[in-house]
Amino acid sequence: xxxxxxxxxxxxxxxxxxxxxxxxxxxxxxxxxxxxxxxxxxxxxxxxxxxxxxxxxxxxxxxxxxxxxxxxxxxxxxxxxxxxxxxxxxxxxxxxxxxxxxxxxxxxxxxxxxxxxxxxxxxxxxxxxxxxxxxxxxxxxxxxxxxxxxxxxxxxxxxxxxxxxxxxxxxxxxxxxxxxxxxxxxxxxxxxxxxxxxxxxxxxxxxxxxxxxxxxxxxxxxxxxxxxxxxxxxxxxxxxxxxxxxxxxxxxxxxxxxxxxxxxxxxxxxxxxxxxxxxxxxxxxxxxxxxxxxxxxxxxxxxxxxxxxxxxxxxxxxxxxxxxxxxxxxxxxxxxxx
Amino acid sequence: xxxxxxxxxxxxxxxxxxxxxxxxxxxxxxxxxxxxxxxxxxxxxxxxxxxxxxxxxxxxxxxxxxxxxxxxxxxxxxxxxxxxxxxxxxxxxxxxxxxxxxxxxxxxxxxxxxxxxxxxxxxxxxxxxxxxxxxxxxxxxxxxxxxxxxxxxxxxxxxxxxxxxxxxxxxxxxxxxxxxxxxxxxxxxxxxxxxxxxxxxxxxxxxxxxxxxxxxxxxxxxxxxxxxxxxxxxxxxxxxxxxxxxxxxxxxxxxxxxxxxxxxxxxxxxxxxxxxxxxxxxxxxxxxxxxxxxxxxxxxxxxxxxxxxxxxxxxxxxxxxxxxxxxxxxxxxxxxxx
Numbered sequence: 001x002x003x004x005x006x007x008x009x010x011x012x013x014x015x016x017x018x019x020x021x022x023x024x025x026x027x028x029x030x031x032x033x034x035x036x037x038x039x040x041x042x043x044x045x046x047x048x049x050x051x052x053x054x055x056x057x058x059x060x061x062x063x064x065x066x067x068x069x070x071x072x073x074x075x076x077x078x079x080x081x082x083x084x085x086x087x088x089x090x091x092x093x094x095x096x097x098x099x100x101x102x103x104x105x106x107x108x109x110x111x112x113x114x115x116x117x118x119x120x121x122x123x124x125x126x127x128x129x130x131x132x133x134x135x136x137x138x139x140x141x142x143x144x145x146x147x148x149x150x151x152x153x154x155x156x157x158x159x160x161x162x163x164x165x166x167x168x169x170x171x172x173x174x175x176x177x178x179x180x181x182x183x184x185x186x187x188x189x190x191x192x193x194x195x196x197x198x199x200x201x202x203x204x205x206x207x208x209x210x211x212x213x214x215x216x217x218x219x220x221x222x223x224x225x226x227x228x229x230x231x232x233x234x235x236x237x238x239x240x241x242x243x244x245x246x247x248x249x250x251x252x253x254x255x256x257x258x259x260x261x262x263x264x265x266x267x268x269x270x271x272x273x274x275x276x277x278x279x280x281x282x283x284x285x286x287x288x289x290x291x292x293x294x295x296x297x298x299x300x301x302x303x304x305x306x307x308x309x310x311x312x313x314x315x316x317x318x319x320x321x322x323x324x325x326x327x328x329x330x331x332x333x334x335x336x337x338x
Numbered sequence: 339x340x341x342x343x344x345x346x347x348x349x350x351x352x353x354x355x356x357x358x359x360x361x362x363x364x365x366x367x368x369x370x371x372x373x374x375x376x377x378x379x380x381x382x383x384x385x386x387x388x389x390x391x392x393x394x395x396x397x398x399x400x401x402x403x404x405x406x407x408x409x410x411x412x413x414x415x416x417x418x419x420x421x422x423x424x425x426x427x428x429x430x431x432x433x434x435x436x437x438x439x440x441x442x443x444x445x446x447x448x449x450x451x452x453x454x455x456x457x458x459x460x461x462x463x464x465x466x467x468x469x470x471x472x473x474x475x476x477x478x479x480x481x482x483x484x485x486x487x488x489x490x491x492x493x494x495x496x497x498x499x500x501x502x503x504x505x506x507x508x509x510x511x512x513x514x515x516x517x518x519x520x521x522x523x524x525x526x527x528x529x530x531x532x533x534x535x536x537x538x539x540x541x542x543x544x545x546x547x548x549x550x551x552x553x554x555x556x557x558x559x560x561x562x563x564x565x566x567x568x569x570x571x572x573x574x575x576x577x578x579x580x581x582x583x584x585x586x587x588x589x590x591x592x593x594x595x596x597x598x599x600x601x602x603x604x605x606x607x608x609x610x611x612x613x614x615x616x617x618x619x620x621x622x623x624x625x626x627x628x629x630x631x632x633x634x635x636x637x638x639x640x641x642x643x644x645x646x647x648x649x650x651x652x653x654x655x656x657x658x659x660x661x662x663x664x665x666x667x668x669x670x671x672x673x674x675x676x
Contacts (some may be wrong), residue, residue, distance in 0.1 A: 228605075241621075247608050262600030267566075269616030270585050276614045278607030283579075 001040065001082070001103075004031040008071045009100035009317050011056055018255040019053055019325065021318040024072060024100075031103045033082075039115075040082040041094060041104045047075040047128045048321050048333040049162075050226075053254040072100040075114075075132060077124045078338075093118040095127050100317055102337065122296070129162055129332035130299055130306045131292050133281060137248060138166035139291045140284040143174075145277050146222045146246045150175030153216045155235060158226030159197065160187035160307070162332035163248060166295075167224045169195050169304050176222070179215050181208060181231060183327045190330055194305050209234035219243065219272070228252045228260040236268040245269075245276040255325045307331025314338075339378065339420070339441075342369040346409045347438035347655050349394055356593040357391055357663065359656040362410060362438075369441045371420075377453075378420040379432060379442045385413040385466045386659050386671040387500075388564075391592040410438040413452075413470060415462045416676075431456040433465050438655055440675065460634070467500055467670035468637055468644045469630050471619065475586060476504035477629045478622040481512075483615050484560040484584045488513030491554045493573060496564030497535065498525035498645070500670035501586060504633075505562045507533050507642050514560070517553050519546060519569060521665045528668055532643050547572035557581065557610070566590045566598040574606040583607075583614040593663045645669025652676075 005028050012025035034040045055066050055073055066073050076098035080088050085108055088094075096115040098104035108115040118127040129135060141163070148154055154171040158164040159180030168178045168191070179199040180191040188200035201211045212220065212234055219240025225232050228250025235245060253260020269276055284291070298304035309329040311320040314337040323329050343366050350363035372378045393404050393411055404411050414436035418426050423446055426432070434453040436442035446453040456465040467473060479501070486492055492509040496502040497518030506516045506529070517537040518529040526538035539549045546569055550558065557578025563570050566588025573583060591598020607614055622629070636642035647667040649658040652675040661667050 247605070249608070250605055259602045260605060262602045262604055264597045264600045266600055266604070266614075267585070267588055267598060267616070269614060270587070270618065271616070273617045273621050274615070276604075276607060277612070278605070278609070279611045280608065283611050 001031040001033055004103060005029075006031050006101055006103040007314055008102070010071055011066050011068050013068060014056055014058055015053075015255075019056065019322060021322065023056065024318040027071075032105055034084045034105060036084050037107050037109070038105055039080050039085050039088045039094075039108060041078040041096070041098060041106075042081045042338060043076050043078040043098045043102055043104055044336065044338045045077040045124050045128060046100060046317060046320075046335045046337060047077075047132065048324055048335070049075070049133065050249055050251045050254055050324050052321060053325065073097060074099050075128065076104070077118065077128050078104065088117070093124065093127075095132065102314065125308045125310075125332070125334065126296075126299065126306070128334055129308060130166055130295050130304065134162035134332060135166050135295050135306075136284070136288060136291055137281045138163045138170060139295060140281055140287070141246050141248050141279055142167045142170045142222075142224060144284065145279045146171070146224060146244055148174045148176045148222055152176045152221035153179070153219070153240070154222040154224065155179040155181065155212060155216065155220045155238075156224040156226075157181045157231045157235070158249070158251060159191055159200070160330050161226060162306075162329075164224065164226050165191070165195055165307065165331060166304065167248070168197055169298075171222065171224075172196060173298065173303055179212065179220075181227070187330055190307060194307070196305075203231060209237050212238040216240075222246065224248060226251060228263075230261070232263045233265050236263055236265045239268055239272040239274045241272050241274075243272055243274040245274065247276060247278040251325065309333050311335040339369040339371055342441060343367075344369050344439055344441040345652055346440070348409055349404050349406050351406060352394055352396055353391075353593075357394065357660060359660065361394065362656040365409075370443055372422045372443060374422050375445050375447070376443055377418050377423050377426045377432075377446060379416040379434070379436060379444075380419045380676060381414050381416040381436045381440055381442055382674065382676045383415040383462050383466060384438060384655060384658075384673045384675060385415075385470065386662055386667075386673070387413070387471065388587055388589045388592055388662050390659060391663065411435060412437050413466065414442070415456065415466050416442065426455075431462065431465075433470065440652065463646045463648075463670070463672065464634075464637065464644070466672055467646060468504055468633050468642065472500035472670060473504050473633050473644075474622070474626060474629055475619045476501045476508060477633060478619055478625070479584050479586050479617055480505045480508045480560075480562060482622065483617045484509070484562060484582055486512045486514050486560055490514045490559035491517070491557070491578070492560040492562065493517040493519065493550060493554065493558045493576075494562040494564075495519045495569045495573070496587070496589060497529055497538070498668050499564060500644075500667075502562065502564050503529070503533055503645065503669060504642065505586070506535055507636075509560070509562075510534060511636065511641055517550065517558075519565070525668055528645060532645070534643075541569060547575050550576040554578075560584065562586060564589060566601075568599070570601045571603050574601055574603045577606055577610040577612045579610050579612075581610055581612040583612065585614060585616040589663065647671050649673040
């Protein structure tokens, strides 16, 4: 493909505290012709997750670190432009771990690439949000780890984010009373008006623990935590006996360079015979197809709403990542690059 | 009982940080004659638990605070000296919440007193340790919360304490490989030589996380934590996938006045799909009799050893409580007062 230039964003250096756009540098390279079995993809949308902060740290919690000088790792969507694989043809829409670059070349059998066709009738936005990692994380975190029962009081932090918003709505579908915690009036309005949460707490303008106590005087049965820090502590202070805390993430601490602030009142787990459980979504990989079909059905039936925060342009990519840690995104953070 | 003087220890003031003997003051009172339905007990042994630190705090985590000026609350053993209750007779040995005093008067039907006869063949030491709260806590914490399976690697902190020593041995009985963490060579020797733990780590002289990694290269399946702080963090750093942390207590922090140090690496629960679960023993109260019978059978069969740290004299009572927080007790801390 001698005529194509592949623009990329590479990791220039590791952030020691907050990630900045200077941690990334533009690069460009050529585009090779696909070998037999390979497909060439023009990347159209990049997907952004808080966990990407861990992947550029010196010591990631789980995934391997992106090497300095390497293309930033990222879930993405694109269109097949050349196929030398029998199951793919030019024009097919796909998702995969294509990274921050304009073109991706690979073998669909390569598990690291996680290439999947986007089915007919599914938008790119849906394929990268509710039907992808963020939706699946919410699905397994809420259903398999949280195990909501009808009548449970469920609180979700980071509730207007891509995962929290889905997790809360799944609890609603299961008959729970759901309280969302988010930053700012706009997000809170979206939670109650669009996503039909029962209550929304604006942590930027309200005292979270006091509002949780008012909204759930008998305590919270499930606290689904994406945030950590003081918001997790507010959850711990308001547990019902036998409560479950689902640990999904701790975005409040991801940008600190060190560890997220630890929950000082973790002993509440003892007084309330409560459980705090973490999970890695890939332990549920055998159930992805079922989960994805269920999520799609809920969306189709209007029971599950999702929001997309779409930024524009390949030059905006590093700045788009920063939006997550500034709490600026409502729903799934994407960037359209073509 | 005009001729009897009841010496007591009352709470003189609340400790703000470490508990000291000056937080308690001696007092004395008369001894009333039992009314119909009551029994009068001469208290012979007092039982000491780390949780007593919480009960003299301004804001206990769970139980009501002992009032300033009130007799210090305590499990104890004694002998009935006057009975006006048809089920009790003079000479019966009993346990109950008699408090730090030489005589206790009450109605066996009063649930707060928790009066129980010590069965024939059971020593006072056994009745106050392995068959009482400490043994039951270990039983339910390990079996119901930890759910050990044969072949699991189990680590116990505070392993030479009254609860930890029983918890670890129960895991051994269930076919686990058991690592104990305790302070000092004497306790560690007791763990391996008497209680038959597979490994003992001396936290005062060894690096706990490094030794845990060496003893459990594939990670710990169950971490039974009595200590909190850095030792809990060492456990979190060495979890196997799907591990359970049983939160029993956090003695390292009880004496700080504030909250125990929070586990800074709690996010390890996510990377390992692990669970941290607290429990209150009274949620298992319907199963006390079964559990106590099982514990007694294990002791009788020689499968379960217990150690008693017996101090002497009513004047030694406050100082005996301090031993727990100084880590001086091996096994159950008792004080004989008559």
